[in-house]
Amino acid sequence: MSEQFEKKIKDYVILPLFGVLCFMLLWCLICSVTDNLPNPIKMWQKSELFIYEPFAKRGEMDQGILRFTGLSISLVGQGYLVALIFGTPLGFFLGLSKLFTRSFDPIIQILRPVSPLAWYPLGLVLFELSPEPSYFASLFTISVCAMWPTVLNTAVGVRAIPQDYLNVAKVLKLSRSKTLFKVLIPATLPYMFTGFRLSLGIAWLVIVAVEMLKGQPGIGGFLWDAYNAGNYSLVILCILVIGLVGFTLDRLMSLVEGKFKTA
Amino acid sequence: MAFIEFKNVSKGYSGAQGFSPVLKDINLQIEEGEFVAIVGYSGAGKTTLISLIAGLIKPDIGQVLMNGKEIQGADPERGIVFQNYSLLPWLTVYENIRLAVDEVLSDKTKEEQDAHTLKYIKMVNVSHARDRFPKELSGGMRQRVSVARALAMNPKVLLLDEPLSALDALTRATLQDEIKNIWEAEKKTVLLITNDVDEGILLADRIIPLSAGPGATLGAPVQVNIARPRDRKKINHEPRFKEIRKEVNGYLLGLGTKPKLTLEKKLVLPAIEPEDLDHPRSLIPGATVAPIRSNEVKKERVEL
Ligand SMILES: Nc1ncnc2c1ncn2[C@@H]1O[C@H](COP(=O)(O)OP(=O)(O)OP(=O)(O)O)[C@@H](O)[C@H]1O
Ligand SMILES: [Mg+2]
Numbered sequence: 001m002s003e004q005f006e007k008k009i010k011d012y013v014i015l016p017l018f019g020v021l022c023f024m025l026l027w028c029l030i031c032s033v034t035d036n037l038p039n040p041i042k043m044w045q046k047s048e049l050f051i052y053e054p055f056a057k058r059g060e061m062d063q064g065i066l067r068f069t070g071l072s073i074s075l076v077g078q079g080y081l082v083a084l085i086f087g088t089p090l091g092f093f094l095g096l097s098k099l100f101t102r103s104f105d106p107i108i109q110i111l112r113p114v115s116p117l118a119w120y121p122l123g124l125v126l127f128e129l130s131p132e133p134s135y136f137a138s139l140f141t142i143s144v145c146a147m148w149p150t151v152l153n154t155a156v157g158v159r160a161i162p163q164d165y166l167n168v169a170k171v172l173k174l175s176r177s178k179t180l181f182k183v184l185i186p187a188t189l190p191y192m193f194t195g196f197r198l199s200l201g202i203a204w205l206v207i208v209a210v211e212m213l214k215g216q217p218g219i220g221g222f223l224w225d226a227y228n229a230g231n232y233s234l235v236i237l238c239i240l241v242i243g244l245v246g247f248t249l250d251r252l253m254s255l256v257e258g259k260f261k262t263a
Numbered sequence: 264m265a266f267i268e269f270k271n272v273s274k275g276y277s278g279a280q281g282f283s284p285v286l287k288d289i290n291l292q293i294e295e296g297e298f299v300a301i302v303g304y305s306g307a308g309k310t311t312l313i314s315l316i317a318g319l320i321k322p323d324i325g326q327v328l329m330n331g332k333e334i335q336g337a338d339p340e341r342g343i344v345f346q347n348y349s350l351l352p353w354l355t356v357y358e359n360i361r362l363a364v365d366e367v368l369s370d371k372t373k374e375e376q377d378a379h380t381l382k383y384i385k386m387v388n389v390s391h392a393r394d395r396f397p398k399e400l401s402g403g404m405r406q407r408v409s410v411a412r413a414l415a416m417n418p419k420v421l422l423l424d425e426p427l428s429a430l431d432a433l434t435r436a437t438l439q440d441e442i443k444n445i446w447e448a449e450k451k452t453v454l455l456i457t458n459d460v461d462e463g464i465l466l467a468d469r470i471i472p473l474s475a476g477p478g479a480t481l482g483a484p485v486q487v488n489i490a491r492p493r494d495r496k497k498i499n500h501e502p503r504f505k506e507i508r509k510e511v512n513g514y515l516l517g518l519g520t521k522p523k524l525t526l527e528k529k530l531v532l533p534a535i536e537p538e539d540l541d542h543p544r545s546l547i548p549g550a551t552v553a554p555i556r557s558n559e560v561k562k563e564r565v566e567l
Contacts, residue, residue, distance in 0.1 A: 164345060164347060164349040165349065165351060167317075167319055167337075167345065167349065168345075168349050168351065170318075170319060170336070170337040171317060171319070171337045171338075171339065171341075171342070171343055172339060172362060172363050172366045172416070173337065173338060173339055173366055174362075174366060178362075178366075182351070182354075182362060183351065186351070186353040187353075189353075
């Protein structure tokens with residue numbers, strides 16, 4: 001028992017702390033060579049204000065760090081939702097119909113690797129006449145980029161449904177909607193959730209790029225603003241926060257995904 | 264006119280190595296209310312045969328008829344217990360059976376559907392596990408639930424694909440008795456696929472052997488004319504029991520079929536120097552055989 005406990009402490013506390021220490025050392029080392037990069041202490045002093053008052057709003061581009069993060073997460077959430085709403089059915093069609101796959105797989109494979117930086121201008125053009133072009137362009141960019149893992153994983157999941165389950169549906173003569181909701185969707189859920197998790201990761205990657213392009217308030221916009229103001233401490237703060245949020249989101253989705261894996 | 268009829272049915276699968284025949288020239292007639300057992304080797308095509316009746320696959324040649332009409336697709340009137348249970352893992356025992364009930368009794372009220380479901384859960388003795396998921400059940404319990412699901416569809420024909428082969432002898436005997444009781448109570452037409460001749464003799468009216476594949480075909484049916492109710496302990500002493508067993512096994516082991524596999528192996532005889540080379544040795548009483556020398560090698564042919 002105690003031996004196991006010691007091993008756990010070593011694996012999950014001591015070794016990770018060692019890694020962080022190495023990272024800090026490297027950081028200080030680089031600081032000693034160049035003046036541009038603030039060292040950890042200077043960085044903390046500069047960004048204290050944004051951390052101690054995380055929800056403050058002093059101006060459009062001068063807000064607490066969590067307030068910025070919240071704005072970004074809310075935008076990501078909306079774009080991600082749109083991605084799932086369009087991506088999941090698309091994945092189902094791809095999985096169910098060979099004809100559909102043959103027709104649309106090539107175009108999907110071509111659109112998939114396109115960078116968010118390329119989609120954003122197109123979004124601006126598409127939503128030019130809308131009340132808020134930059135907002136809709138952001139949504140568009142996030143959903144188009146984040147959709148693909150959901151589409152492809154759902155399609156694979158549908159194709160992987162065991163023939164036995166389909167035979168049950170046939171023998172019971174289940175209606176189309178019942179076959180979908182009682183057999184196809186439950187059988188595909190584990191794959192779908194893997195797609196959902198990967199999609200969320202991409203959505204979070206994209207948000208920063210999108211905000212930087214437009215300088216909207218949010219974690220990415222804040223980062224870009226800080227860079228333009230020569231405040232590199234805040235740039236580092238933003239990078240750390242972005243990483244932490246991305247990590248947390250991935251962990252949360254893994255938990256949900258694990259629930260469906262066992263089912 | 265037979266209730267279910269196979270007319271010169273052949274079926275094969277085309278795969279990566281081209282077309283491989285499985286069933287060939289199958290002719291079969293099952294009467295209403297009859298209990299027929301089909302016995303055959305693993306891989307002979309038993310599941311293929313039962314899937315043809317279920318309507319899950321179509322014959323390449325010939326026809327499968329029910330009441331004189333060609334079978335078009337699957338239908339709940341032909342309830343099937345799949346070889347691997349095929350319970351939906353995301354539904355509980357109750358929900359698995361209820362799914363079938365909802366389809367078949369769609370015109371009844373919710374209460375009637377519920378009562379119907381519970382009746383079959385009780386019939387196969389899984390009431391205590393009604394809210395468990397399939398993965399929380401033992402193999403025998405899964406099998407029972409699968410039987411309950413098939414019965415709950417009120418099928419005219421019950422198709423059982425090796426329902427008991429994955430179970431231990433004890434559970435197997437219990438479930439055999441349950442199947443027997445259900446058949447006697449409901450008087451359905453039953454087609455049982457099995458690899459155990461004794462099981463067939465205990466349960467069926469007629470046993471039909473299926474020869475080994477590829478291109479398996481049905482042998483002559485063997486009538487199980489042993490009076491019911493049959494008792495598993497006493498049945499062993501019936502003179503007819505041994506006869507039926509011999510007939511079925513005889514067909515399966517090669518009479519009526521060409522031998523499928525032969526194995527030739529070298530038989531090196533032990534190096535024994537006879538004490539007296541001049542003295543003829545006799546292995547078989549009455550016959551005289553030359554002495555065996557150490558380098559003598561014989562070929563042996565074994566038919567499997
Ligand atoms: N969907 C399929 N595609 C290709 N070949 C198949 C398919 N289903 C079965 N076969 C082949 O057909 C033959 C008969 O299979 P089948 O499942 O009917 O045998 P079985 O008698 O039920 O065997 P077992 O006793 O092991 O269940 C096997 O050689 C198998 O490999
Ligand atoms: Mg089989």
